């Protein structure tokens with residue numbers, strides 16, 4: 001890249017995490033050390049679909065036909081979003097990039113907007129995710145969710161509110177969860193490797209064994225240690241302990 005003045009660029013934090021890793025929670029909590037907006041391509045597409053504009057209509061047609069929204073359209077959405085002034089101090093990207101092509105386009109557009117990329121990969125042991133999600137039960141009558149471990153019903157298998165027999169949702173069956181985790185790996189591993197090859201810092205951060213706030217401190221501490229965010233904004237730093245209960249990740 002020649003003479004490197006990118007150290008003065010604001011951070012573009014690219015957030016990865018499997019289903020059940022707590023990624024959505026962290027995307028919001030990271031405001032603690034990053035002042036820029038949380039950019040979720042999924043949310044952006046839903047907004048366009050809701051507003052029934054040209055992009056929304058195109059996306060809706062594809063999704064209804066069971067097709068993926070093409071890279072080009074998603075790239076355009078992100079490119080347009082990065083032009084906003086509120087991105088000057090940095091951004092958190094969530095759900096993007098999902099393909100190698102998107103990653104490639106992103107790496108070319110970030111310097112144009114004086115942003116420099118870093119990947120945060122929230123890592124949680126899959127057996128823990130399966131144990132937590134497969135321990136959920138739902139009332140088919142009122143919809144209340146229970147967790148066998150952290151929030152069990154008063155009488156096993158029975159809804160506290162209306163006495164209905166609790167069921168396991170299809171999405172919470174172990175085989176379904178394992179399949180989703182496998183799909184995540186198949187999609188994500190090549191993109192992480194692509195970033196590593198492109199010399200983008202990739203931080204693997206444990207998303208387990210602590211409260212969401214402590215995990216946020218881990219992430220912010222790591223980013224501060226790498227000079228990506230001001231260290232002043234992270235009270236507690238990277239050394240958050242693992243002492244807290246493991247039940248609070250979401």
Ligand SMILES: [Zn+2]
Pocket residue numbers: 139140141142143144159160161162163164
């Ligand atoms: Zn109920």
